[in-house]
Amino acid sequence: MxxxxxxxxxxxxxxxxxxxxxxxxxxxxxxxxxxxxxxxxxxxxxxxxxxxxxxxxxxxxxxxxxxxxxxxxxxxxxxxxxxxxxxxxxxxxxxxxxxxxxxxxxxxxxxxxxxxxVLSPAVEALCRRVAERYAGVSADVRRLAVPPRHATAEKEASPTSPPLPVLTGCDEAWSPYPAAAAFLEHLRSGHAPRAVWGAGPGEDWPALLAQMAGAALAAGRGTIICLPDHRDITRVDAALTALLGEGHHVTLQAEPGPAARYRDFLAVSRGTRKIVVGPRSAAFAPVHDLGLVVIWDDGDDLHAEPRAPYPHTREVLLLRADEENAAALVGSFARTVEADQLLRSGWAREIALPRTEVRARALVAVSGATEQALERDPNSAGARIPREAHQAMKWGLERGPVLVQTPRAGYALRLACERCRTPARCTACAGPLGLTGPTTPPRCRLCATEATAWACPECGAAGLRSPMLGDARTADELGRSFPKIPVLASSGDRIRATVDGAPRLVVATPGAEPVADGGYAVVVLLDTWWVLGRDSMRAAEEALRRWCNAVGLVRPGGRALAVGDPAQPALQALVRWDPAGFAAREAEERREARLPPAARVASLTGAPGAVDDMRALLHLPEVADVLGPVPVEGNPDEERLVVRVPRAQGPALSRALVEAQRLRSARKLDPVRIQVDPPELLG
Known part of the structure; x- marks a missing residue:
């Protein structure tokens, strides 16, 4: 009811x-x-x-x-x-x-x-050492080391590894490098060799790294390979799959999503995968029985962590090699000053090609076009792309694809009066004018206002010229010079990973060069003066690194041509393929200037009062130099204080900074950002 x-x-x-x-x-x-x-x-x-x-x-x-x-x-x-x-x-x-x-x-x-x-004892100890090295907090390092939990992925069992195939050919693949045999022997014996590897032009470095990881795995040891970006990760991933098959390695990167990344992380943590490939965060992967750590292209700024405490992948891997008694390999086409320091200190040995082998792999030349020639006639193809470059491209197109590296993306990045060369600026906001294509009108690069009726305020001329050209303008010029040849561009958000081996012109910015099937027949480097003219103490080192990476894509017996001043030391090092000698000279200049890696430098940035408080709390070694404080460029509300000590006193400086940070934190004083060996001090 x-x-x-x-x-x-x-x-x-x-x-x-x-x-x-x-x-x-x-x-x-x-x-x-x-x-x-x-x-x-x-x-x-x-x-x-x-x-x-x-x-x-x-x-x-x-x-x-x-x-x-x-x-x-x-x-x-x-x-x-x-x-x-x-x-x-x-x-x-x-x-x-x-x-x-x-x-x-x-x-x-x-x-x-x-x-x-998920936090192994070895990784926890590494996090503490990294925090001490960079005067940070270990909790910030653990956030880099351990990904966020994904409960569903955690409930799944990690698949077991298939049987390891019989591996042959490792010693043969590394045979052109005489010192590699001793490194491999020590690696297989369970020892911890350390080396700096200078790859030769046209080297298939992903295949060699895969062979090295396979040799470690055959000896029951794990490997970590850290690479700058996803394109390099893809290449090494493919090389490992071709050598070992599926199921022996993982790639730890963000692209597949949090669930897939955590699933792969657990496979490593549980010991079912012993080879890890990835970007800078992969340096903390909890690999069991770690036997080898590898960093490729350690000069790439993508290896520098942008979050506190701002560690560099190279330093993290070297600390880990020391912590777990693992072998270490620092490889690249070029050589950084930091890698040169590892050799000079005796911490590592060199693996390099004999000079006769280097000369047989690629012929590098310089065409004497300079910035001054471009300023005299910036619209002339003969100034920017001289006759030697056109001849080299023609020779290469008869044999395969040709790579043209230009240092800037875009079309005409800057415009100037064609009569008096006064920079052209917007009448609305005074921003620089530029062109986005061959048929578009000039427009402001800041407010996008079109300047169809622009006239020079100095001489009244209405004509414009471009002293700074981008990859789109370069592709446009080459398309007119070689009308029957397809021209591809790779830059910005439209980067091509690979191209086939058919004859074609590929115009790319540094770091965006696609890999050609079989290698490029010719590599042409344009506007080398612009890269060398950057306002940075690392300008020459970074320029040589970019050029070596491009020339590294040439096929055996191919050619490379750099358009620039032959008297430039960086171009001379490129022609001789002597990045080691160039790094040694740069290292000597750093020692004279007392800059890293010859010294340990710390940058303290914050509000003026906070920096003063931090300075009062610091108990520095007697040999420390305190420079500043000075206003931060572009931010008048902040100051920067720089502390410099000899390299041997680096640990003492880090300890002093850590203790001062603890006192500041306990007293709830205003925050100060600390960076040890910050890249921006060198550009």
């Missing part, structure tokens, strides 16, 4: 009994949970926990009690929640002990987030 609104609803006796039983069950479960929380683990009841708190004065381990209900899951490396300062804070268990050195009452772990040990 349905009750009326004036009558109370009647409950059936069975329903009342069910609700009472449910209430008793809930009460029993609550009592059991409370008992389990108060009952401690019988073995090693104390967990040492690191907190995910980016405060320098809290960068240490804290002791918590382990409830019996969490005994099995609270293993070293597991994620937990703890009560700290009245809040629930994330953390990682790093150790279980029988007793605590803390005199007070310990709190129990609040919750076991995951029993998956």
């Amino acid at each position: 349905t009750p009326t609104p004036d009558e109370p609803a009647l409950e059936l006796p069975g329903l009342v009994r069910d609700r009472a039983a449910e209430g008793r069950a809930k009460a029993a479960a609550t009592r059991a949970r409370k008992v389990a929380e108060t009952e401690l683990a019988t073995v090693d009841p104390v967990a040492r926990v690191v907190l995910e708190v980016p405060l320098a004065h809290l960068d240490r381990v804290f002791d918590y009690l382990v409830p019996a209900a969490m005994d099995e899951g609270a293993v070293p490396g597991a994620r937990v929640k703890v009560r700290f300062a009245g809040q629930a804070v994330d953390g990682f268990v790093v150790e279980r002990t029988a007793a605590s050195g803390h005199d007070g009452v310990l709190s129990p772990l609040r919750r076991l987030v995951s029993a998956e040990p």
Whole structure:
């Protein structure tokens, strides 16, 4: 019977009994949970926990009690929640002990987030060493090392590795490099050789790195290979798959999505994959039985982490090699000053081609066009692309694809009066005028206002010329010079990964050069004066790195031509293919100027008052030089203080900075951004 609104609803006796039983069950479960929380683990009841708190004065381990209900899951490396300062804070268990050195009452772990040990002891120790090296907080480093949890992926089992195929050909592949045989022998024997590898022109370096990783895997050792960008990762991934087959390696990168990345991370953490390929974050991968760490093209600025504490992949890998007694290989076509320092200090040995082999692989020449010739007649193809370059392109197109490297993207990046060469500027906002195509009118690069009726304010002329040309204008010029040849452009957000081996012209900006099937017949480097003219102490080193990377794509027996001043030391080093000698000369200049890597430099940036407070808290070594503070360019509200010490005093400087950061954090003073050996000091 349905009750009326004036009558109370009647409950059936069975329903009342069910609700009472449910209430008793809930009460029993609550009592059991409370008992389990108060009952401690019988073995090693104390967990040492690191907190995910980016405060320098809290960068240490804290002791918590382990409830019996969490005994099995609270293993070293597991994620937990703890009560700290009245809040629930994330953390990682790093150790279980029988007793605590803390005199007070310990709190129990609040919750076991995951029993998956994602922070291995070796990686946790590495995070602390990186934080000390760069005067940062280890919690910031752990965020780089351990990806966010994905619960669904964590519940899945990691597939086991298939049987390793019989590997042959590694020694033969590396045979052109005489010193490589000793490196491979030590690697297979379980030792920790260290080397700086200078790859020769036209080298298939992904295949050689795959052979090196395969040799380590055959000896039961894991490998980490860190690369600048996803195109290099794709090439090494393909080389490893071709050599080992599927199921022996993973690529740790963000493109596949968080679930796929975490799934691959777990495969490494669980030991089912022992070869890791990826960008800078892969340096922290928890590889079991790590035997080899590799960094390719260590001069690329993509290896510098843009987040605090701003570590460089090369330094992270070298610290890890030392921490886990692993072999280390620093490879590139060019050579950085930092790699030269590793050789000079005796930390590493050199792996390089004999000079006779280098000369047989590629012929590099320089055509004497300069910036002054371009300024005399910037619209002349003979000034910017001289006759020798056209002849080289014609020779190459008879044999295959030709690569043309130009240092800037766009069409006509700057415009000037054709009569007096006064820079052309917008009448609305005074921004620079430029062209986006051969038929588009000039427009402002800042406000996009078209300047169809522009006239020079100095001489009244209406004609415009372009002293700075981009890749689109270069492709347009070459299309007119070689009308029957297809012209492809690769730059900006339209980067091509590969091109086939058919005759074609490929115009690309540095770092965007596609890989040609079989290699390029000819590589032409335009506007070398512009790259060398950058306002940076690293300009020449970076220019040579970009040119060597382009020439490295040439096929054996191919040619390369650089358009520029033959007297430039960087171009002379390119012609001789002597990046080692160039790096040695640059290193000598750095030593005279007391700059990294000959010295350790720290940059302290913040509000003027915060920088003053930090300076007062610092207890620096007596040999330290304090430069500044000076206003930060483009930000008048901030100042920068630079501290410089000899290289041997680098650890002492880092310790002083860490201690000052702890005091600043504990006293709640204004923040100061600290960068150790910051790239911007050298450009």
